[in-house]
Amino acid sequence: MADYKEAPLASRPKTLDPNEYFNLSLEYRRAEEERSAIRSNLKLQYQTQLNNPHRKALIEDPALNRWMYARSHTYPHFKTTFKTSLTGLLFGVVPVVVLYYLFKTDRDKKEVDIKAGKYDRRFSLTS
Numbered sequence: 159m160a161d162y163k164e165a166p167l168a169s170r171p172k173t174l175d176p177n178e179y180f181n182l183s184l185e186y187r188r189a190e191e192e193r194s195a196i197r198s199n200l201k202l203q204y205q206t207q208l209n210n211p212h213r214k215a216l217i218e219d220p221a222l223n224r225w226m227y228a229r230s231h232t233y234p235h236f237k238t239t240f241k242t243s244l245t246g247l248l249f250g251v252v253p254v255v256v257l258y259y260l261f262k263t264d265r266d267k268k269e270v271d272i273k274a275g276k277y278d279r280r281f282s283l284t285s
Contacts, residue, residue, distance in 0.1 A: 204217070204219070
């Protein structure tokens with residue numbers, strides 16, 4: 159960290175700030191140690207459940223359960239924003255309108271050519 163050289167157009171990342179490592183208060187260090195102890199205890203419990211040879215039931219992983227719930231319940235928590243509305247418009251409405259316009263103008267042009275007698279329809283089964 160001491161030999162880290164900052165870029166001329168970018169600031170130092172917060173993770174490389176020396177104040178985050180060296181000038182920590184005692185309360186902050188104690189809280190970090192408590193969180194670390196809780197995490198390591200949870201990891202140990204999960205590993206012992208996972209490696210139990212006499213295990214009969216499934217192992218419940220709360221993080222995986224929360225992730226699966228969030229993946230399957232997206233619509234009740236969906237928030238419309240300008241970006242989502244624009245995306246829906248660009249990928250949902252605009253292609254339908256453009257395709258309708260292209261097919262309609264092509265068909266109208268073909269109808270005008272048929273009525274004028276300029277369109278040759280030899281052996282055509284579809285048009």
